[in-house]
Amino acid sequence: MxxxxxxxxxxxxxxxxxxSLPERQFEYVGRLGPLYxxxxxxxxxxxxxxxxxxxxxRTNIRRxxxxxTRFMGDAFEYTGKGSELFAGFLxxxxxxxxxxxxxxxLVLGFGPESPVSAVLNIVFPIFIGYFVFVAQYAAQRxxxxxxxxxxxxxxxxxxxxxxxxxxxxxxxxxGLTLTLARPWARTRLIERRLSNSxxxxxxxxVAFSSRPLYPSYIVGLAAFAVGAAVAGYAIYxxxxxxxxxERIVDLFSMSGGGFGESESSGSESGTVDKTSKxxxxxxxxxxxxxxxxxxxxxxxxxxxxxxxxxxxxxxxxARATAxxxxxxxxxxxxSATGGQIAWLVTGNIVLILASFLLAYPIAVQRTIRFIATHxxxxxxxxVERLRQNTxxxxxxxxxxxxxxxxxxx
Amino acid sequence: MExxxxxxxxxxxxxxxxxxxxxSRPVRIALSGEALNILDPGGRTLAAWxxxxxxxxxxxxxNGSMILSVxxxxxARLVLYPSDERRELLAARSSLANWQRHRGLGELRTVAxxxxxxxxxxxxxxxxxxxxAGVIAAxxxxxxxxxxxxxxxxxxxxxxRTCNGGAGLAxxxxxxxxxxxxxxxxxxxxxxxxxxxxxxxxxLPGSHVLVFEGLIAEADSPEMLAGVLAHxxxxxxxxxxxxxxxxxxxxxxxxxxxxxxxDVGNAGLLLATxxxxxxxxxxxxxxxxxxxNDAGIRSDxxxxxxxxxxxxxxxxxxxxxxxxxxxxARAAANPGSDAGESGLDDEAWTAVKTVCARTTxxx
Numbered sequence: 001m002x003x004x005x006x007x008x009x010x011x012x013x014x015x016x017x018x019x020s021l022p023e024r025q026f027e028y029v030g031r032l033g034p035l036y037x038x039x040x041x042x043x044x045x046x047x048x049x050x051x052x053x054x055x056x057x058r059t060n061i062r063r064x065x066x067x068x069t070r071f072m073g074d075a076f077e078y079t080g081k082g083s084e085l086f087a088g089f090l091x092x093x094x095x096x097x098x099x100x101x102x103x104x105x106l107v108l109g110f111g112p113e114s115p116v117s118a119v120l121n122i123v124f125p126i127f128i129g130y131f132v133f134v135a136q137y138a139a140q141r142x143x144x145x146x147x148x149x150x151x152x153x154x155x156x157x158x159x160x161x162x163x164x165x166x167x168x169x170x171x172x173x174x175g176l177t178l179t180l181a182r183p184w185a186r187t188r189l190i191e192r193r194l195s196n197s198x199x200x201x202x203x204x205x206v207a208f209s210s211r212p213l214y215p216s217y218i219v220g221l222a223a224f225a226v227g228a229a230v231a232g233y234a235i236y237x238x239x240x241x242x243x244x245x246e247r248i249v250d251l252f253s254m255s256g257g258g259f260g261e262s263e264s265s266g267s268e269s270g271t272v273d274k275t276s277k278x279x280x281x282x283x284x285x286x287x288x289x290x291x292x293x294x295x296x297x298x299x300x301x302x303x304x305x306x307x308x309x310x311x312x313x314x315x316x317x318a319r320a321t322a323x324x325x326x327x328x329x330x331x332x333x334x335s336a337t338g339g340q341i342a343w344l345v346t347g348n349i350v351l352i353l354a355s356f357l358l359a360y361p362i363a364v365q366r367t368i369r370f371i372a373t374h375x376x377x378x379x380x381x382x383v384e385r386l387r388q389n390t391x392x393x394x395x396x397x398x399x400x401x402x403x404x405x406x407x408x409x
Numbered sequence: 410m411e412x413x414x415x416x417x418x419x420x421x422x423x424x425x426x427x428x429x430x431x432x433s434r435p436v437r438i439a440l441s442g443e444a445l446n447i448l449d450p451g452g453r454t455l456a457a458w459x460x461x462x463x464x465x466x467x468x469x470x471x472n473g474s475m476i477l478s479v480x481x482x483x484x485a486r487l488v489l490y491p492s493d494e495r496r497e498l499l500a501a502r503s504s505l506a507n508w509q510r511h512r513g514l515g516e517l518r519t520v521a522x523x524x525x526x527x528x529x530x531x532x533x534x535x536x537x538x539x540x541x542a543g544v545i546a547a548x549x550x551x552x553x554x555x556x557x558x559x560x561x562x563x564x565x566x567x568x569x570r571t572c573n574g575g576a577g578l579a580x581x582x583x584x585x586x587x588x589x590x591x592x593x594x595x596x597x598x599x600x601x602x603x604x605x606x607x608x609x610x611x612x613l614p615g616s617h618v619l620v621f622e623g624l625i626a627e628a629d630s631p632e633m634l635a636g637v638l639a640h641x642x643x644x645x646x647x648x649x650x651x652x653x654x655x656x657x658x659x660x661x662x663x664x665x666x667x668x669x670x671x672d673v674g675n676a677g678l679l680l681a682t683x684x685x686x687x688x689x690x691x692x693x694x695x696x697x698x699x700x701x702n703d704a705g706i707r708s709d710x711x712x713x714x715x716x717x718x719x720x721x722x723x724x725x726x727x728x729x730x731x732x733x734x735x736x737x738a739r740a741a742a743n744p745g746s747d748a749g750e751s752g753l754d755d756e757a758w759t760a761v762k763t764v765c766a767r768t769t770x771x772x
Binding site for chain 1: 426427428429430431432433466467469471476483484485486516519521523524527528531550553556560658659
């Protein structure tokens with residue numbers, strides 16, 4: 001088989017002329033069977049080991065994916081260890097245990113209404129939000145340092161903590177513009193992460209303008225806003241039509257109102273309501289499930305709808321990122337169209353939800369194939385010039401990311 | 410899956426990557442004693458790896474090739490296709506041939522050890538957390554407890570209408586003070602009556618008791634009311650409200666961090682909360698009887714009240730799902746005795762029964 005994979009034709013207009021550079025692709029030869037076996041084994045062993053096996057399970061899945069992905073005929077190697085992921089998790093677990101306990105004690109001590117508690121209640125979510133960005137950077141570094149190809153490993157320079165501040169600020173600005181600045185924010189963050197990334201001793205170089213991303217983003221945002229408004233109205237209409245909320249409030253105030261309130265505020269006496277002629281618990285449960293159902297349906301609809309609305313934005317981002325990146329003498333291109341990305345993502349969501357997560361390996365397989373098919377590498381790598389890097393390896397892996405964003409694999 | 414690379418390396422040949430550059434050289438191997446010699450096509454030795462330090466990275470199922478590394482040369486790799494030389498090497502060191510089993514066993518051993526550690530910590534936490542929470546709750550400064558309790562009390566009295574029958578409130582206050590033990594820590598107990606239909610009462614941290622209008626309406630006699638009040642005072646005496654807050658805070662933190670706020674975690678938290686609550690209720694029932702006996706009040710009111718309420722409630726909620734264990738079982742566990750006074754004289758009882766009467770309602 002040649003390096004040219006099936007599918008994925010190159011877009012006519014690249015950011016820079018590529019002339020007649022030779023084209024290569026990543027080749028993914030992994031099969032669904034072994035991936036499923038790893039997934040099921042992960043599931044079962046995680047279940048009987050209180051979730052601890054999942055770090056090793058995830059490592060095995062990555063090792064499978066990496067070793068079945070090839071470039072220039074040579075497979076990648078994932079050298080990460082389950083124990084590294086586990087250690088990272090333990091560190092973050094410890095830090096968060098101490099921080100959130102301290103905050104709870106302070107809130108208890110100063111009283112929930114005091115200004116100190118108010119400040120703590122604002123600071124904690126900010127702290128978490130900041131850490132999500134730190135985690136993204138740290139996780140990318142971890143994966144790069146654990147990826148080996150032809151005996152060379154990847155690496156990443158720059159401080160994850162500083163990236164956290166930068167990304168937090170950029171995201172805050174995006175929020176201030178009612179997300180209109182999102183293409184700009186996305187561009188800056190991709191640039192920041194990518195241009196600090198190494199493979200061997202060569203660095204990715206990328207710089208691009210967010211301008212080409214705006215049309216697809218604005219159209220997507222407008223469509224999404226309309227869809228969200230329609231969904232919001234539909235929820236409102238369903239709830240109003242059936243008087244669901246009022247009925248639930250009625251039922252709760254009629255029976256066992258003290259149950260919910262006392263849960264956190266003190267110990268109840270051993271008395272249970274008697275006035276539940278109309279509001280049996282069964283009826284409450286039924287209504288609560290109905291309301292939950294309405295919200296879950298709306299959420300799934302919005303998730304699917306968003307993945308369609310913003311698919312063209314994602315395609316434009318991939319095109320701009322690939323088209324403006326160079327590595328040594330290599331250039332890149334993305335041939336993924338908005339329609340293809342929408343099909344991939346909505347397909348994955350539907351598969352995973354409809355199978356109650358059991359189709360997860362299929363979604364993984366689809367996604368990697370998609371990336372391999374649509375990522376084009378142009379030019380010839382000077383293998384003699386590409387040397388091992390001396391960048392520092394992170395000692396533990398992804399603890400933060402594990403807590404905040406499980407990710408796909 | 411062989412590839413013709415630009416440098417013209419023939420397919421299905423052993424190759425050597427030195428871990429310094431990305432170039433891939435065709436090589437052949439020769440085993441000599443404890444060393445594996447890696448030779449270029451011209452017969453020059455590129456590297457000599459100690460066989461004992463070899464490790465298999467992966468095996469390619471499609472073309473049968475094996476990737477090997479050596480401990481002290483990071484990044485250096487040897488790609489070996491099936492050959493007589495490779496068979497000789499694998500025979501010399503069986504751990505290379507069984508690399509997958511070795512790795513799998515090592516992985517399982519590590520995971521098993523850690524599962525044991527986590528199980529031990531979880532067991533220590535489950536059985537040790539409640540006593541520990543009691544110690545922590547006892548160490549919570551009185552001022553914190555009172556401030557927190559005042560906030561909770563205000564949350565109720567601000568959002569619900571209160572009953573203000575002066576004589577009734579005074580009678581309740583007297584009854585509560587009579588039942589409360591001398592040793593009750595902190596300030597004097599406050600009693601509020603809120604307009605809520607359920608026959609319920611709450612003990613809040615910082616010595617506050619809330620009585621629901623429905624409780625007064627449902628109580629047929631002063632000793633029933635005294636029984637429930639004694640139960641709430643027992644909660645205060647046993648420091649339950651503060652303990653429960655500490656217990657829940659600790660559990661909440663662990664569950665949120667461990668499960669990321671997932672449903673599995675919430676279900677576990679709910680179960681833990683329920684089981685703690687049952688123990689607390691049983692403790693408070695026991696203590697309530699003691700308090701009533703010490704105060705010289707009939708102590709059979711609590712059990713009678715439970716039985717009365719139990720008759721009214723729908724029986725379709727399974728016992729294990731309810732925060733409160735089976736009322737009949739609790740009544741049977743603490744029947745109390747009919748020795749002692751009723752707790753309130755007729756005048757006081759009438760005042761209590763009318764504490765929420767409209768004429769005296771300012772709320």
